[in-house]
Amino acid sequence: MGKLDGKVAIVTGASQGSGYGASVAMAREGASVVLVSRTREKLEGVAREIEAAGGVALVYPADVTDRGALVAMVEEVVERFGRIDVLVNAAQSPVIRTAPLAEISDEDVRELWESGAVATLALMRLVRPHMIAAGGGSIVNFASGAVHNPAQYGVYGGVKAAIQTISRAAALEWAKDAIRVNVVFPMSESPAADADFALEEGRTEQVRRGIPLGRMGDPVEDIGQPIAFLASHESRFITGTTVALTGGMTYLR
Numbered sequence: 001m002g003k004l005d006g007k008v009a010i011v012t013g014a015s016q017g018s019g020y021g022a023s024v025a026m027a028r029e030g031a032s033v034v035l036v037s038r039t040r041e042k043l044e045g046v047a048r049e050i051e052a053a054g055g056v057a058l059v060y061p062a063d064v065t066d067r068g069a070l071v072a073m074v075e076e077v078v079e080r081f082g083r084i085d086v087l088v089n090a091a092q093s094p095v096i097r098t099a100p101l102a103e104i105s106d107e108d109v110r111e112l113w114e115s116g117a118v119a120t121l122a123l124m125r126l127v128r129p130h131m132i133a134a135g136g137g138s139i140v141n142f143a144s145g146a147v148h149n150p151a152q153y154g155v156y157g158g159v160k161a162a163i164q165t166i167s168r169a170a171a172l173e174w175a176k177d178a179i180r181v182n183v184v185f186p187m188s189e190s191p192a193a194d195a196d197f198a199l200e201e202g203r204t205e206q207v208r209r210g211i212p213l214g215r216m217g218d219p220v221e222d223i224g225q226p227i228a229f230l231a232s233h234e235s236r237f238i239t240g241t242t243v244a245l246t247g248g249m250t251y252l253r
Helices: 016-027 040-051 065-083 107-132 154-173 191-199 203-209 219-231
Strands: 010-014 032-037 055-061 085-087 136-141 178-188 242-245
Touching: 010 016, 010 065, 010 107, 016 032, 016 055, 016 085, 016 178, 016 219, 032 040, 032 065, 040 055, 065 085, 065 107, 085 107, 085 154, 085 191, 085 219, 085 242, 107 136, 107 178, 136 154, 136 219, 154 178, 219 242
Parallel strands: 010 032, 010 085, 032 055, 085 136, 136 178, 178 242
Antiparallel strands: none
């Protein structure tokens, strides 16, 4: 028996990094997991891993900036499973996050906002009626410690700060519907992190030295498992808060 038995979870950005970790961890706990990202082949690899361990996964390739695709995805999930209980918004454009405000292109600004805060809010609003019909639900959104140290990460950090504020508002407004909304700061091994760190020689080691526990998080064990907890009834009295999954690097106050 898992803490998410009988639940249906949608995870965006599920093909790699922390989204992958959340998908695998929730499947271990009994959830049927809908895997969403732009690359079918990567999603199918995650689905095979989940199914080999006895879990249930549905692959749904989609770009989260495509509102029509999100609407169609939610409709298909409800038709297939009859309910939606959990939403994890991990997707974010692979556009490089490090960019001075004076140099970042208008195109990258739009891509970061639309794949981040705009898509997160859109999907939250789409799943809300189905969570209400299911008697409640849990939403976990992804932000970043960049909100506290935004130099060179100004637009990316701004997007993540917007997600935090939207999440807090939803937690307060939707509490009456038994929908909980929380945010995580993940510090996980991922291709996106590797690409960012590769821009500066020695950056990977510098980041690791700044993490008190001395390493990047494992996507499943260190990031996915806490998200599975936030998705479950065990966290029923937790909403409207941010949890730093950063090995002590981020101090929240």
